[in-house]
Amino acid sequence: MIPVIALVGRPNVGKSTLFNRLTRSRDALVADLPGLTRDRQYGHAKIEGRPFIIIDTGGITGGEVGIDGYMAEQSKLAVQEADIVLFLLDARAGLTAVDENLARELRTFGKPVHLVVNKIDGINAEAAIADFYALGFSSVNPIAAGHGRGVNVLAEEVLLPL
Numbered sequence: 001m002i003p004v005i006a007l008v009g010r011p012n013v014g015k016s017t018l019f020n021r022l023t024r025s026r027d028a029l030v031a032d033l034p035g036l037t038r039d040r041q042y043g044h045a046k047i048e049g050r051p052f053i054i055i056d057t058g059g060i061t062g063g064e065v066g067i068d069g070y071m072a073e074q075s076k077l078a079v080q081e082a083d084i085v086l087f088l089l090d091a092r093a094g095l096t097a098v099d100e101n102l103a104r105e106l107r108t109f110g111k112p113v114h115l116v117v118n119k120i121d122g123i124n125a126e127a128a129i130a131d132f133y134a135l136g137f138s139s140v141n142p143i144a145a146g147h148g149r150g151v152n153v154l155a156e157e158v159l160l161p162l
């Protein structure tokens, strides 16, 4: 079985940027406008020759009405399909109430959740990730998806062992 990895998190944390980097594609729309990817997007990644399926999601805003409700539903379906959830967080924004609610909701699926703290370029990575331990997940990787820093470590330490 090919491992399935779901990228989940608030809009604008960098899910599509990480998706593009892992799949080496430009398929996922990356934009400054939060919430642009409204559906699930599937991509193939190869890490040291091994295939993986990556699912990009539109993101969860916490406002479960209208189009946001649809996006949250897509994220839930992605989590149900996944062998591991990469829960993306924005190091620059810090921990938000939506992240805390999302953490609580993610636990109910019983899937392995790994925290990925993105946008650590130009800031102190250790200080940036310290906040996020409060979410109660022990495994955290700092990355800069836009630049690629930390992405190989994430792939080798977290994805390859699947």
Ligand code: GDP
Binding pocket: 010, 011, 012, 013, 014, 015, 016, 017, 018, 029, 030, 031, 032, 034, 035, 036, 037, 058, 059, 118, 119, 120, 121, 143, 144, 145, 146, 147
């Ligand atoms: P998504 O909504 O979670 O899919 O987020 P996107 O991948 O569309 O990225 C949202 C914004 O964050 C875009 O303007 C990206 O260029 C920016 N971004 C993504 N990764 C990084 C990063 O590592 N560092 C910085 N500084 N910006 C990033």
Ligand code: MG
Binding pocket: 015, 016, 017, 028, 029, 030, 036, 037, 057, 058
């Ligand atoms: Mg996106």
